[in-house]
Amino acid sequence: MARKISILVVDDEESVRDSLSNWFIEDGYRVECAENARKALLLIESSYFDIILADIKMPGMDGLEMLRRIKSLRNDAIVIVMTAFASVNTAVMALKDGAFDYVTKPFDPDDLSHLIRNASKQILLAQENETLRNKVVSLESVEDLIGNSEAMKKVLKQVESVAQSNSSVIITGESGTGKELIARAIHANSSRKYYPLVSVHCGALTESLLESELFGHEKGAFTGAMYNRKGRFEMADSGTIFLDEIATISPKMQIELLRVLETKSFVRVGGNKETSSDFRVICATNRDLKSMVEQGSFREDLYYRLNVVNINVPPLRERVEDIPLLVDYFIKKYCTTMNKPPINIDDAAMQRMEEYPFPGNIRELENMIERAIVIGNGKKITLKDLPLGKDMIDNSIESLDDFEKTFILQILNKYSWNITRTAKALKVDRVTLYNKIKKYDLKPD
Amino acid sequence: MAQQNITLISYGYFGKQFLEKIAEAVKQEYKFPVNFKESHLDLSEFFDPGRRQYNGNKLLHAVEAISRPEALKTVGLFSVDLFIPILTYIFGQALLNGRTGIVSLYRLSNERYGIEADDKLLLERFTKEVIHELGHTFGLIHCMAPSCVMRSSTYVEDIDQKNQNLCHHCREQLSTVIPDQIIG
Numbered sequence: 001m002a003r004k005i006s007i008l009v010v011d012d013e014e015s016v017r018d019s020l021s022n023w024f025i026e027d028g029y030r031v032e033c034a035e036n037a038r039k040a041l042l043l044i045e046s047s048y049f050d051i052i053l054a055d056i057k058m059p060g061m062d063g064l065e066m067l068r069r070i071k072s073l074r075n076d077a078i079v080i081v082m083t084a085f086a087s088v089n090t091a092v093m094a095l096k097d098g099a100f101d102y103v104t105k106p107f108d109p110d111d112l113s114h115l116i117r118n119a120s121k122q123i124l125l126a127q128e129n130e131t132l133r134n135k136v137v138s139l140e141s142v143e144d145l146i147g148n149s150e151a152m153k154k155v156l157k158q159v160e161s162v163a164q165s166n167s168s169v170i171i172t173g174e175s176g177t178g179k180e181l182i183a184r185a186i187h188a189n190s191s192r193k194y195y196p197l198v199s200v201h202c203g204a205l206t207e208s209l210l211e212s213e214l215f216g217h218e219k220g221a222f223t224g225a226m227y228n229r230k231g232r233f234e235m236a237d238s239g240t241i242f243l244d245e246i247a248t249i250s251p252k253m254q255i256e257l258l259r260v261l262e263t264k265s266f267v268r269v270g271g272n273k274e275t276s277s278d279f280r281v282i283c284a285t286n287r288d289l290k291s292m293v294e295q296g297s298f299r300e301d302l303y304y305r306l307n308v309v310n311i312n313v314p315p316l317r318e319r320v321e322d323i324p325l326l327v328d329y330f331i332k333k334y335c336t337t338m339n340k341p342p343i344n345i346d347d348a349a350m351q352r353m354e355e356y357p358f359p360g361n362i363r364e365l366e367n368m369i370e371r372a373i374v375i376g377n378g379k380k381i382t383l384k385d386l387p388l389g390k391d392m393i394d395n396s397i398e399s400l401d402d403f404e405k406t407f408i409l410q411i412l413n414k415y416s417w418n419i420t421r422t423a424k425a426l427k428v429d430r431v432t433l434y435n436k437i438k439k440y441d442l443k444p445d
Numbered sequence: 446m447a448q449q450n451i452t453l454i455s456y457g458y459f460g461k462q463f464l465e466k467i468a469e470a471v472k473q474e475y476k477f478p479v480n481f482k483e484s485h486l487d488l489s490e491f492f493d494p495g496r497r498q499y500n501g502n503k504l505l506h507a508v509e510a511i512s513r514p515e516a517l518k519t520v521g522l523f524s525v526d527l528f529i530p531i532l533t534y535i536f537g538q539a540l541l542n543g544r545t546g547i548v549s550l551y552r553l554s555n556e557r558y559g560i561e562a563d564d565k566l567l568l569e570r571f572t573k574e575v576i577h578e579l580g581h582t583f584g585l586i587h588c589m590a591p592s593c594v595m596r597s598s599t600y601v602e603d604i605d606q607k608n609q610n611l612c613h614h615c616r617e618q619l620s621t622v623i624p625d626q627i628i629g
Contacts, residue, residue: 015502019529025541027597028586106496109532110599 005120006030006047010040010054010066011082016105020053023109024116037061041069045218045228046273049077050123051100051116056083056090064093071098073219073228078119082107131194145181146329149319155182155311162309163189168261170246170306171284173313175428176363179284180244182313186282187240195239198232198279203245204429207253212269214257221270233266236279246306247287247298248431258302281306316358316365323354326362330369331381338373345381352388359404363427405440408433417444451579452516453481454508456488457524459550463568464522470572470609474594475579475623477517484511488525498528501535501547509545516544518582520575523549536598537574539581546578553601570601573609580611584622588615 007029009020017033024031032049034040036058044052052070056063063081070077078100083090091102100119103111145156162169163186171179180199187197205213212222216231232241249257260266265276283306292298316323327345335342345353358364372385408426415421423433436442451471455464468479486507491499504521512519520539527535527549536553539546553570555563573594580595588595593612598604611619 013530015530019502019531022538022541023529023532026581026586106528106531106533108599109535112532113597113599 004028004030005050005123006032007051007053007116008040008043008049009033010035010037010052010058010063012036012055012058016055023112027113027116029116037063037066037069040066041073044070044073044077051119052077052079054079054081056081056094064090064097067094067097067099072226075227078123080115080119131196145178145185146325147319147322148325149314149321151314151319152322155313156185158309158311159185160189162186162311164191165309166280167308168280168306169282169309169311170289171282171311171313172289173284173286174315174361175286175432176361177313177315178362179286179313180242182311183240183242183282183284187242187280190240190280192239192280196236197240197242198236199242199244200232201244201429202253203248203431207250210249210253211256214260215266215268216271216275217269218271221268225270228268231266231268233260233277233279234275237277238279240280240282243281243283245285245432246283247285247289247292251299254299254302258299258305261302261305316361320354323365324350326365327353327369330366331373334370334373340373340378343373343376343378343380346383349381349383349386352383352386356388357400357403359400359407360426367427401440404436405442408436408440409442412437412442412444449515449517450478450480451475452513452519453479453522453575454484454511454519455481455522456484456486457522459522459524466568467572467575471576471579474576474610475583475619480516493528496528498526498534499523501527501529501538505538505540505545505547508547509540509543512545518579519545520578521545521547522571522575523547524551525549526551536604537578539578541581541586542584543582546575546582548574548578553604558601566605569609570604573604573607574598576609576611580615580619583619585611585615585618588612590614 007024009017009024009031010033011017011020012035014035017035021031021033032043032047034043037054037060040052040054043049054063054066058066061069063083067079067081070079075098079098080101080103081094081099082103082105084105094102100122101115103115147153147156159182169183169186171182173179183199184197187193200210200213202210208222212225212229212231214232216229216234217225219225219228261281264278265274267274289298289303289307293300293303316326327350331343331345334340353365353368360367368386368388369381371387372381376382376385408422411425412422415425419430419433423430426433428436453464453468453471464481468481472479486504488499491503491507493500504523504527508519508521527537527547529535529538534552535549537546537548548571550567550571551557553574554567555561576594577598585595587597590596590612591606592608593615594607594609595611595615596603596607598607
């Protein structure tokens with residue numbers, strides 16, 4: 001069922017406010033009124049209105065000035081200006097300043113109905129568009145969940161059983177195993193699937209940025225806060241929020257997060273009004289949260305609040321039987337994307353891939369196939385198209401850590417230690433790359 | 446105590462048969478006894494010389510002020526051109542969840558649009574508008590169903606498109622606000 005569109009009527013004449021209010025209520029809209037621009041701006045700051053119908057001639061701040069201020073608070077606001085004095089100049093000024101339309105009082109009832117219906121249609125279409133866009137992304141991603149191995153079947157079964165519940169889920173697994181895809185699959189199979197899935201990569205943001213990203217902020221809350229902005233929790237209302245790299249959040253943010261999870265309400269940065277949101281939370285991490293709790297770097301109460309269900313995504317080396325399926329899938333995917341005819345992979349190349357440990361997991365395999373299609377002859381993927389020569393499988397490497405260290409160093413050198421380009425090539429974020437450099441104590445040659 | 450009823454008050458001349466037919470249709474739709482009576486108001490108080498129309502908000506309050514306690518709902522019937530400050534004209538209006546509504550014949554007749562008079566069509570339009578405004582007094586809002594009497598009409602052609610009955614959905618809504626003991 002479509003939600004009720006909300007309208008704010010701003011006019012200094014009581015009879016106009018009452019008439020419009022009654023008219024809109026009879027049409028099934030939610031209506032509030034303000035007798036001047038100052039009161040209207042206060043209402044707009046504290047509540048969300050889909051449409052603002054404002055008189056131009058008002059004592060104090062006029063409608064045009066109010067329009068500019070509304071636009072500085074909420075750039076997407078639909079404002080219709082009205083006046084008893086038709087003037088082309090005023091109309092042009094209003095439209096230039098971002099008004100949706102301009103009407104002259106008194107209105108023909110049919111014109112008013114059409115105007116509001118058109119504005120409502122635009123709002124609902126924009127929302128539908130956003131929901132469908134999220135849904136398409138989510139469905140496309142779910143298609144990427146490939147696997148016939150017992151390990152993967154177990155994961156998919158878990159996804160199916162937790163999807164219908166509202167419980168918090170922690171997805172664990174090495175980097176590149178497809179934790180976000182699992183989160184998308186849970187969302188796409190849940191009753192919240194028609195609402196947004198909002199992803200936040202906690203590791204990529206500083207504490208203050210993460211705070212503003214999650215809770216939103218009021219205009220002027222900090223330098224650069226030009227507009228009021230909804231936070232990710234607010235955007236995920238009725239849907240799901242996916243917090244990736246949850247282990248990286250600071251102790252202060254852990255407390256904030258715990259409070260939000262317990263009350264499902266929060267205050268925007270720089271604001272004072274409590275906002276509620278109905279969301280489901282799914283987290284992911286490649287770290288061992290339990291030992292972080294034991295070491296005291298992750299709050300125990302937050303851990304138990306988040307870890308109602310744990311899904312562990314197996315690394316690719318533990319499901320080697322899925323490699324041919326994944327190779328086939330990524331070949332088709334990239335041939336289609338690059339508008340190339342479908343190609344095959346020869347047996348020797350496939351065998352080498354099955355022997356390779358894939359420390360970067362599926363992400364690494366996907367990159368490998370994409371690269372092979374780009375640089376290959378366009379007929380068949382062979383060993384020479386894959387970066388899996390003897391130099392890649394170094395017998396002196398005895399552990400996964402050794403391998404990761406060597407591999408990262410190789411790519412860093414390749415890009416002359418340009419962190420941004422290296423992180424992009426490895427398809428990890430810069431923070432992860434810095435953490436790896438620190439972990440392995442890597443230094444330029 | 447007198448049984449609660451719907452009262453139609455005519456201001457200006459309306460034929461007896463015309464009113465009886467409306468009353469019958471209203472009774473059929475809302476299942477309440479319907480009374481009709483004539484009354485007089487000095488309409489000059491409600492006339493806006495600038496617009497050469499009559500202020501619907503003021504008339505609605507005037508009808509509200511004289512409605513009798515035993516009348517569950519009261520509708521004032523007029524034949525003058527009505528307006529509210531924000532709109533160029535209205536066919537009628539009512540207080541949502543209130544006790545009072547008003548409807549005017551003025552813009553419902555074919556002659557107003559240069560078409561040959563049709564008394565039957567005029568009666569149908571007027572009846573629909575009375576039932577529509579009464580619907581608002583019972584808390585019904587505009588309905589999207591094309592044939593429902595609660596569909597919003599801004600032109601007379603819109604009125605002709607709909608029936609004089611509530612759709613299933615509006616009827617269900619109505620049953621939640623009219624308690625059984627009142628209907629009974």
